[in-house]
Amino acid sequence: MTPSAEELLAIARLYWGADQAYAFRQEPSPEDLRYEALWEKKNAERPRWGSFVKALREALPSCDAWDYAPGLANPSFCVLVYPHQEQDMMRPQTSWTVAGYLSILAPLYTVHCVRRVFLGKHFMESKVFLGPIPMELQDIADTLARHIEAEYGATVLPLDVAQTPVPLYVNAMKPPETTLFHALFTSEPGNIF
Incomplete structure (x- = not known):
C-alpha cells in the first residue's frame, strides 16, 4: 500500500530542510546528518543493486542498462536503460x-x-516524461518496474502523489517548485546521460 502524501511528507521532512538556515554554515543541518547516516547504511546494499542491474541487462537484451549513483545527490538508487538505436x-x-x-x-x-x-x-533539447510513458518505451518501463517490484518489494509512487508540492529544500529545488518526487527520488530528473 502506498503511504499518503502526508505520511511521505513527514518522512521527507526528516531528511530535507524547510528553510535554508544551514545553507551558508560550515556545519551540517540535523537533516543532513540523518541523510548522510541513512546513505552510509544503504551503501551496504550497493552489491545487491549491482546484481539487480546485471539481471536487468539480461532481461533487456536490446538495451544497455547502467547503475547511476551520483553519491549523496539523490535519495535513491537509480538504473538508466538505453534502448539501442541507429544513428544518422x-x-x-x-x-x-x-x-x-x-x-x-x-x-x-x-x-x-x-x-x-x-x-x-x-545537443539540441531535452524533455522529461514523468508520465505517461511513451508507447514505444512501455515494454522497457514495464520490465523495469516488474524487476524492481520482484527484487525489492517496492510500490510505484502514483504520479499524482509524486507531484504533490512540499515546502522543502531538496538540493537545487526550492518551494514552491519542490515535489514529493524530488524529495524521494531526484531533484534533477532530466540530468542523466
Whole structure:
C-alpha cells in the first residue's frame, strides 16, 4: 500500500530542510546528518543493486542498462536503460533513456523517461516524461518496474502523489517548485546521460 502524501511528507521532512538556515554554515543541518547516516547504511546494499542491474541487462537484451549513483545527490538508487538505436549524423536524432529510481527513504519506486535530441554530436533539447510513458518505451518501463517490484518489494509512487508540492529544500529545488518526487527520488530528473 502506498503511504499518503502526508505520511511521505513527514518522512521527507526528516531528511530535507524547510528553510535554508544551514545553507551558508560550515556545519551540517540535523537533516543532513540523518541523510548522510541513512546513505552510509544503504551503501551496504550497493552489491545487491549491482546484481539487480546485471539481471536487468539480461532481461533487456536490446538495451544497455547502467547503475547511476551520483553519491549523496539523490535519495535513491537509480538504473538508466538505453534502448539501442541507429544513428544518422546528418539528421536530428532522438535518444531515449528510461530511468528507474528506488527510494532509500520509503519502499517506493518510479520509472520515467528522458528524450534528448541531437544533431550529430550537438545537443539540441531535452524533455522529461514523468508520465505517461511513451508507447514505444512501455515494454522497457514495464520490465523495469516488474524487476524492481520482484527484487525489492517496492510500490510505484502514483504520479499524482509524486507531484504533490512540499515546502522543502531538496538540493537545487526550492518551494514552491519542490515535489514529493524530488524529495524521494531526484531533484534533477532530466540530468542523466
